[in-house]
Amino acid sequence: MNFLIGAFKPACNISITFSDGKSRKQVPMKKENGKTIMVSLFQSKESIAGKVSIEPLQGKKIEHLGVKVELLGQIEMYFDRGNFYDFTSLVRELDVPGDIYERKTYPFEFSTVEMPYETYNGANLRLRYVLKVTVSRNYGGSIVEYQDFIVRNYSPPPSINNSIKMEVGIEDCLHIEFEYNKSKYHLKDVIIGKIYFLLVRIKIKNMDLEIRRRESTGSGANTHVETETLAKFELMDGAPVRGESIPIRLFLSPYELTPTYRNINNKFSVKYYLNLVLVDEEDRRYFKQQEIAIYRQQDS
């Protein structure tokens, strides 16, 4: 993490390392500048422990009013620039006011931290976890160092997971019955299903299955909704006849999905939908959208 330090006007170098940093899983994270870096992955109720080392630049001493490390969980709304809502904030005082002449290392530990929400990078907001080290000073301002980490929480397979089965249609025009094998899918799941054509009076050109993400932020009059189509998967080419049954098999792994988030800290929700789209020869679209829940399953 040393290279981060070069970006700051150096009074001292601060580095934050996790004690199990070598063995802990690293996952990619996109930074604001578009770069992807690898960061450590945690989940809720894990202990987050490590060391903070402060190394003054050569020959300089740092006079400080105390050193602390904070664990912050923040929700950042892009349209509400600069506003962070910290839903989690834990502090460990590392040092009492004094001077640092040479490299000094402080161990820290936040044991069994509740981190109920997952790191999320959305269209209108982000939810991030960060370790913040502050060397408070009287003059020259405090020296602050951040270390991002990612939180992912795993859910057990849902005990009830019904299939989605529905008959829809336009009278005397098109009647279909579709079935998705589950209503809750994990991120590496496969959607299996079929579409059964009960009545076809229109010339269908093709049929797609879309995965759409609906991110809503704010509440009341300030609600912002952003819908993104993450996957467009062609299910059928050509016009079926009555009685035809078209299979669905959609692997979710290639798509960058997250679990469904419902009303996170009263700030936002992320929901997923399967949108079945039929396009006729005049390019008219007929569609039916169904919500599915997505959860993260522990890799076996």
Add this chain to the structure above:
Amino acid sequence: MLLIGAEDEEKWLAEGIAGIQHNAFYLHRALDSNNLRDALKYSAQMLSELRTSKLSPQKYYELYMRAFDELRILEMFFKDESKHGVSVVDLYELVQHAGNILPRLYLLCTVGSVYIKSKEAPAKELLQDLVEMCHGVQHPIRGLFLRSYLAQISRDKLLDIGSDYEGDAETVMDAVEFILENFTEMNKLWVRMQLEGPGRVREKREKERSALQELVGKNLHVLSQIEGVDLEIYKETVLPRVLEQVVNCKDDLSQYYLMDCIIQVFPDEYHLQTLEMLLAAFPQVQPTVDIKTVLSRLMDRLSKYAASSADVLTEFLQVEAFTKLSNAIEKVIEMQVDMPAVGAITLYVSLLTFTLRVHPDRLDYVDQVLGACVKKLSSIPKLEDRWATKQLVALLSAPLEKYNDTVTALTLSNYPRVMDHLDNGTNKVMAMVIIESIMKNNTCISTADKVEVLFELIKGLIKDLDGATDELDEEDFKDEQNSVAKLIHMLYNNEPEEMLKIICIVWKHIMAGGPKRLPFTVPSLVFSALRLVRQMQGQEGDIVGEEVPATPKKIFQLLSQMIEALSAVPSPELALRLYLQCAKAANGCDLEYVAYEFFTQVFVLYEEEIANSKAQVTAIHLIIGALQRMNVFNVENRDTLTHKTTGYSARLLKKPDQCRAVYACSHLFWVDGQDGIRDGERVLLCLKRALRIANAAQQMASIARDSSGPLTLFVEILNKYLYYFEKGNKQITAAAIQHLIELINTEMQSDSATSDAFLASTLRYIQFQKQRGGVMGAKFESIKL
């Protein structure tokens, strides 16, 4: 969309090919560098070219073949895990990430085939998965090609699975199930092509569809190649499923093609053993399907199979192939009410051909087929359709050709009934065919019963049929009647009694033929009867007792009836000749009264019927000739007849004719042989009379034309003189001859006529005889020239 120009299509095809080539280039690069991700990307892009809807099937096929070749290379890459480092299981998932269905499924099939080969998963499940996933392509052409690709790429694996893999019946069934499923879906797509697009391009659609039929049929072909598909599986699974599809698709092109396909690709043995099932499908197809062709091909195949070895024939009997086919045809005809007569008849022709090949010994089958045909024909009015008639002729000709022996056909009770349904013209043609067949094979029809049947068959030639009003071509009529006349000679039995019966029957039939036909037919019959007479004459000794039914007398009675009928036609000249023939035969049989009676008839005819002078001349010469040979007559009868003859001779109209007849009469008094009459005096009388007439003729000629006529008559008489002189007629002397020669010479001088060649050669003959020496030479010596 469908009315696109060929030019545009070429352009689109070129674009498609360029797209494939472009992506194939990058694909090859990716393969060379073992880059799986790029390989998948570029292959998917390449396959996207196949998503076009702008090409006709033929053009699409071109495009498809290009992609196909590239996929082969890709398949090799997939096979080699060391190159891309991904297990085939993961690969199978990976290719399914493609967003577009067509590239996705092509890739899936490609990996699937590698997967099956690797045996890392049960082939059954994979095959089922592939065939199921292909449902996603519902566009007929694209779907057909995709499934065709699936069939193609899995073919060798299936043959493995179906044949030498484990040899387990279960796995064989998996392969079969897979192919059947794929086949069913392909057929559905293929049928659906017909329904797409507006009606006006229907014809074009059909053409396009025909171009694709092989893609569908290939599945059946693969099925037939799987060794594991034994008769049992074929019977229990393959055939019922295929037939179900055929029947249910209700599409005539498909039904026709597939039925034909089934018949062509599977072994004959299977067909034979599943005949019932196969045939049951026929009545269920659309009425517009050309079943007759398909059924005909089936029967054709089966009959060839039957001919292949003798062992096979027993199988045919075991499964009662004939009965089944026959029932099936009946049902088809029953169900397809609108089938034109020609269709039904064609079916019967095929069945008949089958029967003749497979059961040549079962005449009852042949008869049964004809009977069924009669039944069908009787439900429709007389045939007007040219094609139907043609088929019917084929139907009737088949047994004739097969058996060589036309007699066989005569035992078929339904044969004449079928003929009844032909129009008059064709009926005659058919009758001619029958006769020709008899002639060609030199078949002798030897029983009265058969003759009866035969004449029933050819009655179109024998008599005027009801309602036959059309005027016939004279030439044709003559041909026909001559054929009948020829036919009469083919009716022969060594046994006089039977032969007589035959003659009676023939007579009974030809009697009905009317005046136009009798002159053609009667002579044949007369000669046929005369042959019998001569035969009996040879066996004279054998005939004993009074009760013998066939005696020459009876025959002669019959003959006189026949000729009488002929003379009533009237055809007196012919009748006269026949009478003379009969008289001669009677002479041979020593039946004086009969012979006399015939001569009486001759004279009656001469007197009453023959008025034409030329005819009279001919007749008189015939009479003279015949009479001269007679030796049964007693003196009295002979005198009567000769007297009559000479009398008529002298009363001919023209002098030269008179003259010639009279000198011919001289022969009546001089018969060579042991007991011949040699009445020299009367010979001389005749000749003298001839001379007188010749003189008179000469004078008449000189008065009428102021010049004497030719000397021919004299020279002719001179020749007669010489003849009798040589024969030793005492009344003809050398002096008389010399006198005659002088007379001729005088005439010549007075007339200054040009020298006559006849005379010259006659004189040369005399000279020759003189010089020859011996008795004759001595005799001639006395003639001075």
